[in-house]
Amino acid sequence: MRRHPVRWHTGGPGAAQRLLGRLRARLEEQRRAEAHRLLEADLRGLWREACTGVGLCQHIDVAAGLTVRTPRFGALRLAPTGTSFTVELLPGGEPTDIEAHAARLAHSLGFAGLRIQPLAGRWVRVVLFEIDPLASTYRLPRTVTGRADDAVLLGRAEDGALIEHALASPGHLAVQGQNGSGKTQLSYGLLAQLCAAGDVLITGSDITGLLLGRVWNGTAHRDWQVTGSRDLAAHAEHLDRLVTWMDQRLDAMPPRQDSVTPTVQTPLVLVVLEEFPGLLRAAQAKDKKLAERITSAVLRLLSEGRKAAFRVLMLAQRFEANAVGGGYARDQFAVRLSFRVPADSLAMLHGDDARPLGPEHANAAPGIAYLSAPGHDCTRLRAPYVGGYGHFCDRISQLARRADGTEETP
Numbered sequence: 001m002r003r004h005p006v007r008w009h010t011g012g013p014g015a016a017q018r019l020l021g022r023l024r025a026r027l028e029e030q031r032r033a034e035a036h037r038l039l040e041a042d043l044r045g046l047w048r049e050a051c052t053g054v055g056l057c058q059h060i061d062v063a064a065g066l067t068v069r070t071p072r073f074g075a076l077r078l079a080p081t082g083t084s085f086t087v088e089l090l091p092g093g094e095p096t097d098i099e100a101h102a103a104r105l106a107h108s109l110g111f112a113g114l115r116i117q118p119l120a121g122r123w124v125r126v127v128l129f130e131i132d133p134l135a136s137t138y139r140l141p142r143t144v145t146g147r148a149d150d151a152v153l154l155g156r157a158e159d160g161a162l163i164e165h166a167l168a169s170p171g172h173l174a175v176q177g178q179n180g181s182g183k184t185q186l187s188y189g190l191l192a193q194l195c196a197a198g199d200v201l202i203t204g205s206d207i208t209g210l211l212l213g214r215v216w217n218g219t220a221h222r223d224w225q226v227t228g229s230r231d232l233a234a235h236a237e238h239l240d241r242l243v244t245w246m247d248q249r250l251d252a253m254p255p256r257q258d259s260v261t262p263t264v265q266t267p268l269v270l271v272v273l274e275e276f277p278g279l280l281r282a283a284q285a286k287d288k289k290l291a292e293r294i295t296s297a298v299l300r301l302l303s304e305g306r307k308a309a310f311r312v313l314m315l316a317q318r319f320e321a322n323a324v325g326g327g328y329a330r331d332q333f334a335v336r337l338s339f340r341v342p343a344d345s346l347a348m349l350h351g352d353d354a355r356p357l358g359p360e361h362a363n364a365a366p367g368i369a370y371l372s373a374p375g376h377d378c379t380r381l382r383a384p385y386v387g388g389y390g391h392f393c394d395r396i397s398q399l400a401r402r403a404d405g406t407e408e409t410p
């Protein structure tokens with residue numbers, strides 16, 4: 001019988017193949033590490049130049065002359081989720097110093113934007129993104145919320161994060177923007193998400209008759225909406241009716257409770273006021289008393305509505321105090337969104353912090369908004385797009401809650 005030699009020194013049958021495989025993998029790993037090292041060196045140099053370029057640096061006088069110190073580049077991370085690197089802040093520096101130059105720094109590095117994540121101690125992570133989430137339109141997903149305390153989508157922020165808001169959380173919503181800047185589209189999106197919720201009633205006044213009105217025929221919400229500009233007294237009456245309902249709720253508040261929790265029997269009442277300054281102007285032109293009646297009803301809804309599960313969504317081209325019922329009325333909005341507006345209008349609704357963004361935002365594309373809300377300071381976002389009026393009509397007619405007779409009525 002022929003004996004096979006025992007090739008113990010080479011590892012037995014197939015060992016050469018395995019050895020080759022291991023060598024190839026090691027070579028591949030070395031190539032990757034080398035590419036990573038080169039890219040890291042490249043970005044380190046670019047980061048230094050970019051920081052110097054935008055003035056994010058300190059000049060230090062040493063014996064050899066003047067040297068420039070920039071926030072120190074740590075290590076690069078190339079993950080499937082994105083590119084990022086660590087940076088040590090300058091002495092006395094804060095993450096906001098980098099954020100203030102975010103767009104310019106990102107562009108110098110060849111990216112569309114960046115976001116800062118604080119790490120331990122003086123270190124932060126600079127996360128880079130290749131596409132600008134604000135630059136592209138995106139469709140509103142076909143999802144609806146079932147409850148008032150479920151979050152609805154407001155938009156997508158510059159870092160790609162989704163920004164949501166639960167209607168049940170305290171706070172009225174103010175939306176301003178010039179003609180054609182995206183206010184109504186945002187509202188189409190909000191109402192399309194809320195229309196099926198069992199504990200939300202969509203009410204209000206809309207002189208344009210597009211956001212509310214006809215579209216809602218056959219739904220539980222339609223009886224609570226007044227549209228058109230022919231009968232302005234009907235708007236005033238309707239707002240008074242809402243105030244009466246709110247008062248009844250406040251009077252009937254159970255003991256040891258200071259606010260109404262939205263339920264199917266006591267729904268959250270969303271009062272939509274589309275183009276509210278237009279309604280006020282039209283009322284003023286007709287009868288000063290009528291305008292005063294409308295203003296005082298809205299003021300009451302704004303100041304006391306929160307406790308009675310009433311929320312106001314007011315839309316205006318510009319939130320000038322005398323156009324929206326006074327500075328007091330304007331101060332009642334916790335969630336404020338500005339689509340394209342002149343720089344002074346932006347500062348008027350969002351405060352002086354928004355001023356640096358004024359000139360850029362004055363030319364923002366439709367659908368891009370600036371948001372101030374609890375937990376969201378100075379955030380820019382792109383609102384989702386329902387796809388035009390026809391799509392809004394389809395969603396409402398297919399999804400909106402039908403009347404079933406169990407509703408509370410004042």
Ligand SMILES: Nc1ncnc2c1ncn2[C@@H]1O[C@H](COP(=O)(O)OP(=O)(O)OP(=O)(O)O)[C@@H](O)[C@H]1O
Binds near residue numbers: 138182183317
């Ligand atoms: N989120 C968005 N994404 C993409 N396009 C948008 C978006 N929002 C608005 N647009 C575009 O801008 C147009 C005008 O938007 P919209 O009707 O909402 O403006 P508006 O602010 O309500 O204006 P007006 O003051 O005239 O009522 C839309 O028809 C649409 O083409």
Ligand SMILES: [Mg+2]
Binds near residue numbers: 183184185
């Ligand atoms: Mg509009």
